[in-house]
Amino acid sequence: MEQLRVGVIGCGLISGVHIHALEEAEHATLAAVCDIDPDKMEKTAREHGVKGYLDYGELLAQPDIDAVHICVPHYLHAPISIAALRAGKHVLCEKPMGTSLKEAQAMVQAARDSGKTLTVCFQNRYNGASQRMKEIIDGGEMGKVIGGSAFVCWDRGGAYYADSPWRGKWATEGGSVLINQAIHTLDLMKWLSGGFELKSATMTAKRLAAEIETEDTCDMLLENKAGARFLFYCSNCAAGNMPVQLHLLLEKGELHMTGEQLTIIGPTGVSFEDYASGAKIGKAYWGNSHTHLIADLYDRLTRGEQPFILPEDGMDTTRLMEEAYLSASTIRLRPQ
Ligand SMILES: NC(=O)c1ccc[n+]([C@@H]2O[C@H](COP(=O)([O-])OP(=O)(O)OC[C@H]3O[C@@H](n4cnc5c(N)ncnc54)[C@H](O)[C@@H]3O)[C@@H](O)[C@H]2O)c1
Numbered sequence: 001m002e003q004l005r006v007g008v009i010g011c012g013l014i015s016g017v018h019i020h021a022l023e024e025a026e027h028a029t030l031a032a033v034c035d036i037d038p039d040k041m042e043k044t045a046r047e048h049g050v051k052g053y054l055d056y057g058e059l060l061a062q063p064d065i066d067a068v069h070i071c072v073p074h075y076l077h078a079p080i081s082i083a084a085l086r087a088g089k090h091v092l093c094e095k096p097m098g099t100s101l102k103e104a105q106a107m108v109q110a111a112r113d114s115g116k117t118l119t120v121c122f123q124n125r126y127n128g129a130s131q132r133m134k135e136i137i138d139g140g141e142m143g144k145v146i147g148g149s150a151f152v153c154w155d156r157g158g159a160y161y162a163d164s165p166w167r168g169k170w171a172t173e174g175g176s177v178l179i180n181q182a183i184h185t186l187d188l189m190k191w192l193s194g195g196f197e198l199k200s201a202t203m204t205a206k207r208l209a210a211e212i213e214t215e216d217t218c219d220m221l222l223e224n225k226a227g228a229r230f231l232f233y234c235s236n237c238a239a240g241n242m243p244v245q246l247h248l249l250l251e252k253g254e255l256h257m258t259g260e261q262l263t264i265i266g267p268t269g270v271s272f273e274d275y276a277s278g279a280k281i282g283k284a285y286w287g288n289s290h291t292h293l294i295a296d297l298y299d300r301l302t303r304g305e306q307p308f309i310l311p312e313d314g315m316d317t318t319r320l321m322e323e324a325y326l327s328a329s330t331i332r333l334r335p336q
Pocket of ligand 1: 009010011012013014015034035036037040054056070071072073074076094095096121123164180
C-alpha cells in the first residue's frame with residue numbers, strides 16, 4: 001500500500017493532533033519532525049521514533065520526505081510553505097493561509113509553479129454537522145441560502161498569550177480572535193452559503209487590551225451578490241468555550257448548528273441530528289476532524305486528485321479577514 005512520508009514542522013500544541021491523525025491515516029506515515037526548540041523537537045522525535053531537525057531547511061532537503069505539515073506561528077506559514085513547495089513537497093498548512101492576501105497569493109503561486117499540492121487546515125468542514133448542512137444546501141430541497149449568523153464565544157486569557165509569545169502581536173499572529181479562533185467559522189459560513197463580501201467590521205480589545213496588541217472581539221456584516229445578509233460575531237472574552245453557533249436561513253426553512261448538533265426546520269417539520277464525535281484528541285467543543293481531513297488528503301494524493309480544500313479557497317478567507325482588519329471601525333459614540 002502506498003504511504004506518503006510526512007514531516008511535521010512545529011512541535012507545539014497542535015502538532016500532537018497532526019501526529020495522531022498521521023498515525024491513523026492509511027496512506028501516510030510520520031517520517032520526521034522539526035522545531036527550533038531542541039527540547040520540544042527531541043521529545044517529539046523520541047516519542048514517535050522518527051528523525052528530528054532543528055532547521056526546517058534540513059528537513060526539506062531530505063529526498064525521502066513527500067509532504068510537510070506547517071504547524072508554526074502564523075507569520076511563518078507563507079515562507080515555510082513556499083520553501084517546502086519549491087523543495088518539491090506537498091504542503092498541509094495550518095490555518096491561516098498567510099497573514100495577508102499578498103502572502104496567500106505567493107503561496108498559491110508557489111503551488112502552481114511547483115505542481116505540488118497545497119491545502120489549508122479548515123478541518124471543521126469535515127465535521128458531521130457541517131457535511132450534513134452542505135448536503136442539504138446542495139440538494140436544493142430547502143431552496144437557496146438567504147442569510148445567516150454565526151457566533152464564536154470562547155475563552156482565551158492572559159496565560160494563553162503568555163505561553164506562546166507570538167500570539168497577540170500583529171507581526172507574528174496577524175490579529176487574534178478572528179484570524180486564529182473564529183477563522184474556522186467564517187470559512188464554514190462562507191463555504192456553506194456560497195460566498196459573500198465584507199460590508200463592515202468592528203474590532204475591539206475588551207478584556208486583554210493591556211496584554212495583547214490585537215483584537216479579542218470582532219463583528220462583521222457580510223453580504224452576497226443577491227443581497228443576502230450574514231452577521232458574524234466572535235470574542236475570546238467568554239466565560240468558557242461555548243459551542244459555536246451557525247444559523248442559516250434558507251428559502252424553505254432554517255438550519256441551526258450548535259457545536260456538533262444540528263436542528264433542521266424544514267417545510268414538513270423540525271428534526272434534530274447529533275454528530276458529537278466524543279473525540280478525546282483536540283478540542284472537545286469542536287470535535288476533531290483533523291483525522292478526517294488528513295486521512296482524506298493522503299487518500300486523494302495517492303489517487304492523484306486535488307485536495308478537498310483548494311488553496312484559492314484558503315486565500316479567499318485570508319482576503320476577507322484582511323479586508324476586515326484594514327477597514328474595521330470603532331463604535332460611533334453618541335454626542336455629549
Ligand atoms: N486547526 C486548528 O483547529 C488549530 C488549533 C490550534 C492551533 N492551530 C494552528 O497551529 C499553528 C501552531 O499553533 P500552536 O498552538 O501549536 O502554537 P505553539 O506556539 O504551541 O507551537 C508552535 C511551534 O512552532 C515552533 N517554531 C517556531 N518557529 C519555528 C521554525 N522556524 N521552525 C520550526 N519550528 C518553529 C515553536 O518553537 C513551537 O513549538 C498556528 O497556525 C495555529 O493557528 C490550529
